[in-house]
Amino acid sequence: MIVSVGNTKGGVGKSTAAVQIAIALARKNRRVLIINGDRQKSALYAIAARQAAGVLPEVSCVLCNEGDELEQLLNKQASDFDDVIIDVGGRDSSAFRAALVHCELLYVPTQPRAFEDWALEDLTLLLDQATAARQALKLSPLRVLAGLSLADHGSIAADNEDAKKSLMSLPQVTFVDAPLRRRKAFWYSVAQGLGVAELKPVDRKAIAVLDHLMKTLFNI
Numbered sequence: 001m002i003v004s005v006g007n008t009k010g011g012v013g014k015s016t017a018a019v020q021i022a023i024a025l026a027r028k029n030r031r032v033l034i035i036n037g038d039r040q041k042s043a044l045y046a047i048a049a050r051q052a053a054g055v056l057p058e059v060s061c062v063l064c065n066e067g068d069e070l071e072q073l074l075n076k077q078a079s080d081f082d083d084v085i086i087d088v089g090g091r092d093s094s095a096f097r098a099a100l101v102h103c104e105l106l107y108v109p110t111q112p113r114a115f116e117d118w119a120l121e122d123l124t125l126l127l128d129q130a131t132a133a134r135q136a137l138k139l140s141p142l143r144v145l146a147g148l149s150l151a152d153h154g155s156i157a158a159d160n161e162d163a164k165k166s167l168m169s170l171p172q173v174t175f176v177d178a179p180l181r182r183r184k185a186f187w188y189s190v191a192q193g194l195g196v197a198e199l200k201p202v203d204r205k206a207i208a209v210l211d212h213l214m215k216t217l218f219n220i
């Protein structure tokens, strides 16, 4: 499956989620390519660290941040993999637009804060344009699943509820109740090119959170 992990808002945990998802899929014996589709090279660095340490299962990663190149890459290479995860966005870009036309699923990590709410307007505009482009190409409608990222526990849980409400109000988007919570294990493992399930010491809560997200997004 070709999956984009994107949001027009920067710093919401897209790359962290994309790398965790890619490694989790590879650990289910799937051949996985992650495309680093923005100028920040977070996913590329994470997978380079994984490859340098010889960690298995292997995950492939390429940098591709122009829309036409992304299209060509998908045409040529997507069939060599079971899953392609595209880490895009942070802003409107040709790569993000191309990813929205050619992927089967868009997962939108959304940070629960009021200004993220306003930023969702940019995203809905892009989704409308992608819908029109897909219709012109006679492609199936894009599935868009949005969930909370960097979600906090406890006293600021009201923010989570507000973000959930605004996501649920978007007609193009299906809200998924699978928050990727703020936990050290998520960024600390990615920094080493590992998935949370490969990190020592084990963080069982982080593993359970990612397992729930994988079940919700892919039913695996």
Ligand SMILES: Nc1ncnc2c1ncn2[C@@H]1O[C@H](COP(=O)(O)OP(=O)(O)OP(=O)(O)O)[C@@H](O)[C@H]1O
Binding pocket: 009, 010, 011, 012, 013, 014, 015, 016, 017, 038, 040, 042, 089, 090, 149, 150, 180, 181, 182, 183, 184, 186, 187
């Ligand atoms: N679930 C999480 N728990 C704790 N820290 C996280 C989590 N997700 C992301 N982070 C941290 O938050 C910051 C932003 O994450 P990340 O780089 O994944 O966001 P991004 O949306 O890809 O950003 P950009 O728009 O710059 O590409 C990083 O410092 C990352 O380590």
Ligand SMILES: [Mg+2]
Binding pocket: 014, 015, 016, 038, 040, 042, 087, 090
């Ligand atoms: Mg990123």
